[in-house]
Amino acid sequence: MQTKSLASKPVRFLYSWFLFFIVWLAFTTSFQLPEVLTGLAVSLILAAISYETFTGWGFKGIKLRNMWWSMVYILNFIWLMVKANLNVARIVLTPSLPINPGIVEFETKLTNVYAKMVLANSITLTPGTFTVDVVDNKFYIHWLDVTVTDPHEVYKEIAEPFERILLKIFN
Amino acid sequence: MGLSLNIIDIIVLAIISVALILDFYRFVRGPLASDRVMAADTMTVTTASLLVFLGYLFDRYIYLDIALIYAVLGFIGVIVIARYLEGGV
């Protein structure tokens, strides 16, 4: 975890509590008083157990700027995901299977572990690419239709559209 | 069970059944254990969405909980076997 931007313990604790409580409300979808009180108690206990590992940033993560870029990211991601699936559909439905698979690597500029996870999951869910392993800041990608093998080119081809936004959110 | 289905419901159920059969075909054929695990995982996700859809057809809100369990826990079974394959368990 990045020690550089670590929030203080009470802030992280409050943040975890808040987040778990919201998830609880989503589970129950009810605003009766007993439900809300039970939710507060349960998320309090859970936050006390797991706040140290759950988050590193605390409320710093919730800024208007970050929210905006997250929105942009999610929309971008959904669009790319739909494109990915149309791509898969095209490949699967073509009788001759036009593929040329291989595993390529690239280096990421991201330092935050959560950002890396988001990037890896996004790569897994978008066109023809699939994260096989992440070691430090090296990504190993299984590519269904390899066009370039040089790490820089691969980076430009696969990771750039995500990372541009992720760098804005996480740094 | 007085279940009234319109044509779209029937088509969707049929498509999902075919998808389940295809997944199961890969499960039976798959030359390697990994192929079979993957087929089972895809079946889990497909079944989770089928459960949500059936819950809608039965019009019972509480039935969503079962799909929720599959959505949240379904991946741990795969991770168990993946960790075993890479020599981790």
Place this chain on the structure above:
Amino acid sequence: MKKLISIVFLLYVAYQLFVVFYAVPFGTDEVRSKVGRFYLEHSPKDLHVANTVTSIVVNFRGFDTLGEVTVLFLASTALGSILFRRREVHTRLSHLRTSVEASSIVRVAGRILFPLIVLLGAYVFIHGHLTPGGGFQGGVIIATGFLFLLLAYRQFTVEHRTIMWIESLAGITFAGIGLVGIFVGKTFLENFLGVGRLNDLISGGIIPLIYIAVGFKVAAELTGILDTILSISITVDETENQTEKNG
């Protein structure tokens, strides 16, 4: 020949079973026994419980459930007693659970998803009387969350002393609620609280309390079992390697 005979025999058995079960009108009112009808009528009316199964398991047959929980406790204790010596060897020999570390994505996902899985488990056992599920299911879900952590982090171990405490306290709570039933009313596990309104969180009398206790107990027991067997699976390897090297 043997196979053919067994297949024919199985088909015959299947046919007979089909004939027998086809004659039974499942799902209609004819098969509902007196007991079943009693449960269906009285569980919403007397106890104000939305989930009839829960009211049967915890209230009408609560003593049975106590026995089941005890069986689970015995099983976990027996496993611990068999594997205890191995565990000791394990803690002495190896500082790491496994040789290969999980990928960093799985580890980070463990951080984020583990609390959410536990929250889902808590939701399931607290709402046992309203939605499907209950103490046992919720406990299993929480134990699965711990399983995820055990798989993702090779240094992670569960503190067995804490688990023992949680387990004992939950068991005492269950039995204690039953005893209060004796003192207040007449029988063990008799309902002594108000029943509330149907479909409220605070309803069903003692059912939610018992389910919370059962949830904690099952979660603690299963987590302990998982931790034990996962440690053992390493220990065998390590001891074998050790003897190979030494011998």
Place this chain on the structure above:
Amino acid sequence: MEQVLTYLGYILIVIGAIFLFLGGLGIVRLPDIYSRLQAGTKASTLGAMSLILGVGFLNPAWLVKSLVIVIFIALSNPISSHALARGSYRHNIKPWSKEDIDAYRQYLKEEGQKEREEEAKQTENKD
């Protein structure tokens, strides 16, 4: 408004079902485990998300819970496929490749070398 939501819901449900079907077709047709994982993960994740969201739109009271299910599927499904791909690779299952492009094998070889050296050093120290 309700009419619009109903139409939208049904469209999403049908799209989801079709993607689930395509996922099944993909894992049947593609040549090796890694390519199959690609098709299976992407198509089934999007299919499930779309279908569940469609049910949420049909029944606005269910929307929150179906959103929760969708988020969990989007979070957990890629992780499990990633773990499975990594496990399979480390279990010596070679990817099918026309031109033999494989950067990960190189890495594993180097890592294995390093580990062996370290182990040798440790045993030396012990003796």
Place this chain on the structure above:
Amino acid sequence: MSTIITILVVIGALVLVAAAVFAVHKRDLVVATVATSVISLVLSLFYFLLQAPDVALTEAAIGVALTTIIFIVTIKNTKRFED
């Protein structure tokens, strides 16, 4: 019950039997373990269709990871034949 759901049940039953045969007949025990988890999946779907959500939820919670890990640990400590 509607016809399409009956068809679904029949398909599920066939899958159930096939997976059970698989679990018994395969020499590779990991495959047999995966087969048991498929069986549990289909069983859960059946309980759901028979309007028994409690049982379905129990089957889902137990069958999805807990039985798998116990079998896998057993296989790890004994022997696996790979095919």
